[in-house]
Amino acid sequence: MSLLPRTAEEFSSAEYWERFFKKRGEKAFEWYGDYNKLCGVLHKYIKVQDKVLVVGCGNSELSEQLYDVGYKHLTNIDISETVVTHMTQRNAERRPGLTFQQVDATQTPYEDACYQAALDKGTLDAMASEEEGALARSMLTEVGRVLSVGGRYVCVTLAQETVIKLAVEHFVQLGWAVRLHCLHEDAVKEEDSFALPVFVLVCTKFRQPMPMPILEMCLGEDGAPTRLTEVSGLLSAVREQQAYSALRKKLRTGIDASSNLSLTLCHAKTGLPRYTLTVQDCPPGAKVPRLNQFAIFIVPQGSETAWLYSSSEGRRQLAASANFRRLVIVAMHRNQEYTDMQAVQSELSPMVMDLAPPGMPPNHQVPFLSVGGDLGWREEVSRGVSELSGEYCVENVRGEDGELYRRLVFLSNSALVQSESRLVSSNTTSSHKKKNKKKAKSTAAPKTSSTSLAVDSGFLCCAHHEVMVAGLATLAVGAPQDKDVPVSVLLVGLGGGGLPQFLRDFVPNVTVEVVELDPFVLKVASEWFGFRPDDRLTVTLGDGLERICALEKEGGRSFDAIMFDVDNKDSTIGMSCPPAAFVETTILQKVSNLLTSQGVFMLNLVCRDSALRKDVLERVSAVFPTILSRKIEGEVNEVLLCCRAENKKSDASHILSCLSQAGTSLQNALCSNRTGTNPSPHIDVAELLKDLKVE
Helix, strand or coil: CCCCCCCCHHHCCCCHHHHHHHHHCCCCCCCCCCCHHHHHHHHHHCCCCCCCEEEEECCCCHHHHHHHHHCCCCEEECCCCHHHHHHHHHHHCCCCCCCEEEEECCCCCCCCEEEEEEEEEEEHHHHCCCCCHHHHHHHCCCCCHHHEEEEEEEEEECCCCHHHHHHHHHHHCCCEEEEEEECCCCCHHHHHHHCCEEEEEEEECCCCCCCEEEEEEEEEECCEEEECCCHHHHHHHHHHHHHHHHHHHHHHCCCCCHHHEEEEEEECCCCCEEEEEEEEEEECCCCCCCCCCCEEEEECCCCCCCCCHCCCCHHHHHHHCCCCCCCEEEECCCCCCCHHHHHHHHHHHHHHHHHHHCCCCCCCCCCCCCCCCEEEEEEEEEEEEECCEEEEEEEEEECCCEEEEEEEEEEEHHHCCCCCEEEEECCCCCCCCEEECCCCCCCCCCCCCCCHHCCCCCCCCHHHHHHHHHHHHHHHCCCCCCCCCEEEEECCCCCCCCHHHHHHHHHEEEEEEEEHHHHHHHHHHHHHHCCCCCCEEEEECCCCCHHHHHHHHHHCEEEEEECCHHHHHHHHCCECCCCHHHHHHHHHHHHHEEEEEEEEEEEEECCCCCHHHHHHHHHHHCCCCCEEECCCCCHHHCCCECCCCCCCHHHHHHHHHCCCHHHHHHHHHHHHHCCCCCCCCCCHHHHHHHHCCCC
């Protein structure tokens, strides 16, 4: 190991290779595999009668083995005098026609078009290590010069991105055909394997440059070529195979149950993400039936964002309930077509055994698991780009309960649903009852089109929105709810507009001001989620923090409830909602100042960092004497109901004792305020208030 280069520049240094081969002695050094591993693909592209230039031969036995099976026209060149002398002496008697010459591959003495093939095992990788790859480009130019029309440059490489990009772009610009074979090893000792797979790059010279790039990818030496249209697509396919190989390497010896190993597989032709595979092992010591070694779980389309499939804890729970030693959880991607479950299984089957736990018999039958036995259903209805939030899409999905839903998803965090609403036929009034967890009977596309579907404004898809609505019952503690008493709400964060519209439609005598930073979110809410502001529901476009500061400075306005439901775009901290600035003490104090004497501050908190959560709670409690919280089942979310009243901590129990009656009053008010055009509100206030606890 000490013979390996200490720096990238040493790879391209003649002095380094002189020292290397003097220390190495007679022992052959086989970069990236020997003849037995490479012979299949080499014989495919290099004919026995071809004149072959072996570039950077080193002391590899590859040329000797090719000579022994009939290749008699091999010219081996290397920059090292030591290796050329050694290899000449080693083959003088047994292989008198095998030629070794000390030649710089960037400046060869050979005539134009005098070779039918150039063979390179690791030399491109070594030369491309020089800054900006100038040496490698010189070598590739020289290879192109000495090859005849129809000749092939066959390069064995690890295909690091800078290396393969350099070579592919070079030959594409010359109008050559480019094909890449990925050689995965079927069985290899862990200590002998590379972390990256070995590739064989084959570039073919044409008489006339090709007007359109010919780019192909093959799996294995005999794999059918897949045509790609752009260099970026080929590079994407290479990265996928490298990630797959690295994952296989990790899985050979098993993984920790807390690991979160995942791999994205792309469509062979388009290069777009098609499947994401996440490996979940049971913890050591778990009692797993002997036959339950390995299974594949297919997540229905539209369910990828569910806590059970998208979170580490949820996947561990799924694996525990499936009770297999290893479970591979497969999620399907947007903008991809999937015929049926059988087609998906057939597509995934060739790679299944590569992900099996160590020690599992190769002929073991691997079951495919799913929910309901089908693929689910998803339809993208809109896509766009927000200057503030990036690319987004609006999609219709069928939930596991059989109902249709519309979602807003920002693709920078595609595992998170930004907003969701339930859909009903626009020709009928919804009479749906509270959604249940029963599996859908069918996942076929709906008979009604997207244009004939409408948002059910009486249904809140987000459980934390339901808790926020129920939290308004705290306003009635100690004072009966009067329908004629106005209720004012300030909400930071619009999303699809489901929460503010519900408040406007069902809370008696309410006025709602929504503050939304992103104009595109307002546009999407209006176009796709039926959001309709009016004199009781207004939208202020701008920064929520600036709006709070301005309102406090202006004075003269107060709110019965202030709600924070805004996500954090900074993924580097363990709190995804709200942004850290929203829970700074100075802002919390301004929020308190804007509340009425009996007002309530509601915070949707999503914090995976326990220490950070503790810090947030300490800051909130320093401003608000009483805090009630409710965890959202199956999610990281929790809602904090923070009371401004001059209550002490001991009075929190009094608030809880009074909430039952206040909740009943709120439930009656919500139902009685329904107009003829609005559906009934699907909310159980008493149930939502039942699990509140004092912080």
